[in-house]
Amino acid sequence: MFRTLVVSLFILLLPSGGWCAEKIRLGMSTALSGPTGELGTAMRDGVLLGLERINREGGVNGRTLDLVVLDDGYEPARTAPNMRRLIEEEQVLAVIGNVGTPTAIASLPLVREHGLLFFAPFTGAGVLRQTPPERYVINLRASYAQEIGAMVDALVDHGGLAAEEIAFFTQRDGYGDSGYVAGYGALRRHGLKDERQVLHVRYPRNTLAVENALADVLLAEPTPRAVIMVGAYDPCAKFVRLARAAGLESLFLSVSFVGGDFLARALGPDIDGVIVTQVVPHPQERRLPIVAEYLGDLERLDPAAAPNFVSLEGYVAARLLGLGLGRIQGAPTRESLVAAMESLGSIDLGLGTPLYLGPQRHQASDQVWPTLLRQGRLISFDWRHIAELVPERP
Incomplete structure (x- = not known):
């Protein structure tokens, strides 16, 4: 190019x-x-x-x-x-x-x-x-706090989730920590009282070592209904693919740093329903x-x-x-x-x-644009429809 x-x-x-x-x-x-x-x-x-x-x-x-x-x-x-x-x-x-x-x-x-x-x-x-x-x-x-705040607001206000039903999968470094801190702050605004109520799993930067993190999610009680990802495109794609193969129906959401176009390509056309927030328009x-x-x-x-x-x-x-x-x-x-x-x-x-x-x-900008993965490509998305993507409570 x-x-x-x-x-x-x-x-x-x-x-x-x-x-x-x-x-x-x-x-x-x-x-x-x-x-x-x-x-x-x-x-x-x-x-x-x-x-x-x-x-x-x-x-x-x-x-x-x-x-x-x-x-x-x-x-x-x-x-x-x-x-x-x-x-x-x-x-x-x-x-x-x-x-x-x-x-x-x-x-x-x-x-x-x-x-x-x-x-x-x-x-x-x-x-x-x-x-x-x-x-x-x-x-x-826009900041990660604004991106993740928009996700949490939508999950709670439109999706009907309780704060403790939202988990985090993050990269083990300053990037992942920044995302988790932002997410925890957003959950506190929605009534979360104790950080121990939040499932937080991590993977090492510049690796695809996501299996241990996924195991912790699969063993969690109750199973999270949504997982917010703060990582790079390849490990996030691997995490989602393995989770779907294991039968996990949670809604996956990611901040813009993942590179939504590259995440979509890595996941392929067979995995739908992943939300990626963006900081520029489509x-x-x-x-x-x-x-x-x-x-x-x-x-x-x-x-x-x-x-x-x-x-x-x-x-x-x-x-x-x-x-x-x-x-x-x-x-x-x-x-x-x-x-x-x-x-x-x-x-x-x-x-x-x-x-x-x-x-x-x-x-310069505070704007966050949500997008949704459909048939291998990202399309513009309206937060008001997020309830259609969230699995029912067990």
Whole structure:
């Protein structure tokens, strides 16, 4: 995908003497390999697509935008050296679209040390959403707390579940922990009194070792009627397939980080009824202006490429960053870029819902879009119909 742009990417990895007056250099450390490699690749492709459109329209105040991408394999130990290289050797103006919570945690010390904008990471973790906001972290997407809160509200209010009938399957790291903490908070709002009433099972990051977690779910009394998943696409797919084969009828729900399109492909057309929350609209929703632009740019650049939620998120992130860069008078600096992003205020990017950024608001969107897996593809879903998917009480 994006062969021409990827060739340019490798040229960018050659040493440079710093910022060029005609170019603005951005960086990304992401998973291009390993079990979550498709997430990082899709995010990279979406950002590149958005930057290509900005450059095609004349760049930002006459400057073109370049992206330097380094592979961290979704391993924090590889992220920190990548970030240091991007900041100190490649001298990027900002980092955009890094994938993952544990890798974001590894990035934060360097972001703070160098006063570098850490923009639109592909994670909804609370550690990146402080009050008051951390100056150098600006998010595009809704948080995991908002995604999981929407799930729990729907399960209880529309599905008729009691809080203790909802279980969690999470990755054993900062990402999974962030999701579980968000879920526990949502359950407390619905009357949960004791954390011990919640079944929480886990699997190790970057593995498919889900069998022990599934065994705990199968042995639980009572059997959970819904399981919220906070993991990567392959282990979540394996967990669902094994659970269905074992006769477990629970409703499975997942946060957006799973990469819904990749989860759907991994599950195949024979497993239906999995809900995935999204933080961007459906990538086939052409009535929305920015989705139409995304699809048009994708078709122009690579007619064989399939649109997906992750690359659309990267595309929106690049377009939003371009608006901030356009606010800067003269040569951009790391500090002037943060100030410019905070000055954007209310923004209509054509998503069907407005975005907002300001000095006290470093998360542009609060919107969560539910989708449902049907015959191997994700379709838009209305929470009011969730009761039809939940198994009856024994």
